[in-house]
Amino acid sequence: MLKKNWKLERDYFNKLNRGSEILEIKLASKTDKQKTFNLIFNGVTLLRIERKKISRTNKKLLEWAHTRGDLVTKKSQNNFRRILELNKQITDEINSDSSKPNQTPDKFDDVLQHLQRRKQGIEEIQQNFKIDFIKKDKIGYCGRCNCFRQTGDLTAAATTRIPCPFCSSPITMRAYHSLPPKTERFLGGTWFEEYIAKRLHTLGWTTFTDIYVYGNSGAKFEIDILAAKNGRTLLVECKTGPTGLTKLSSFIAKFSQIRTTSAAFITLEKMNEDDQRVAEAIGQLKLIEGVNSERGLLRRLKQL
DSSP states (O other): OOOOHHHHHHHHHHHHHHOOOSSEEEEEOOSSSSSEEEEEEEEEEEEEEEEEEOOOOHHHHHHHHHHOHHHHHHHHHHHHHHHHHHHHHHHHHHHHHHSSSSSOOHHHHHHHHHHHHHHHHHHHEEEEEETTOEEEEEEEEETTTEEOOSSSOOHHHHOOOOBBBBTTOOOOOEEEEEOOOHHHHHHIHHHHHHHHHHHHHHOOOOEEOEEEEEOTTTTTTEEEEEETTTTEEEEEEEEEEEEOOHHHHHHHHHHHOOOSSSEEEEEESSHHHHHHHHHHHHTEEEOOOOOOOHHHHHHHHOOO
C-alpha cells in the first residue's frame, strides 16, 4: 500500500494497473534519500527501479515538450543550438569580466551591451517556441573596479558586506539574464527523452523516465526511457548530438545487463554504415536514426 504523499509512485502504480493485467509495480525499499521499486511480471520480479527527484523547473519544461510536435525538425534543432551558443557567450563574457582586476566605466558599459545583445537574441528565438527559457539572475559587482565579481553565496552577498578580492571595496549585486542550469541541460538533450516517451505513450506504452534500473550484476544504470506494453519491456536511449560507436557500444552493454524484451537506440543524427552494421548485429535492438519529423518518427516507433 503506497502512502498518500508518494504521488509519483502512486501514478506509476495506477498507470500499470490500468495498462496491463500482468505487470505491476511494488515498493521494494525506502530510505530518506531514495525509493526502490520492483517491476513485477507474472509474479516474478522483472526489473528493479530507483526513481529520481523531479524539480518544478523540469516539470514545467516537460509539460511544454509534451505539447510540441515540431521539436525534431531541423529548424527547431538549429534554434536550440543557437540558444545554447548565445547562453555560452553570456557565461564566458561574465567569467572573463569577473577575472579582470579593473577597467574603465566605458569598458564595463561595452560588456553590458554585449550581454544585452545576446539576451535579445535568445528572446527572439524563444518566441518561436512560445516559452521563456531565459531568466533573470544576479551576480556580484564592484563599482570601484567596474567589473563583475563571483560571490559564491548570493544570499550572503545580498545581506553582508563581501569585499572585492582586488580592491576590498564592498560588492553589490547586479542583474543579468541567462538560461538556468536545468534549462540548459534540458535544451541540450533531455527534451528528446521526454518527447520520445510521450510519443511511445500515445502508442500504448507505459513509460518511465527519470529513473535508474539495476542490471543483473547489481550495478545501477541511468537510463533515458523504460517502457512496458502487453507484458513486454523496452529500453530506450535518446541522442540529439553526433553519435558514434562509443555511445552505441555503451548502450549495448547496458542492454545486455538490464535484459529487457527489446531495446531502441534513437538519434536525431545519421549514423555511419559501420555503426549501423553493429546495431543490426544485436538481436532485439532497433536503430532509429536521422529523425527529422514527427510523422516519420511515429511510423518508426510503431514498429517497436
